[in-house]
Amino acid sequence: MLLNEELRYLVSAQLIANLRETFTPNYFLNANKKFTAEYQLGFMDGICSLINYLENSIDGKGE
Secondary structure, three states: OOOOOHHHHHOHHHHHHHHHHHOHHHHHHHHOOOOOOHHHHHHHHHHHHHHHHHHHHHHHHOO
């Protein structure tokens, strides 16, 4: 597992911006319809949590 210091070198503000632009609410609404709403909500929550974690790591707020 990467330490926060190592993660800061791998993650950039531009990467965070690109992820936020890619994984918009419309992205999840247009995702494959074969999954249940619960599954899509869990996926969306996981992606958002990951983006927030990465953002906090470059801001020095990581756990």
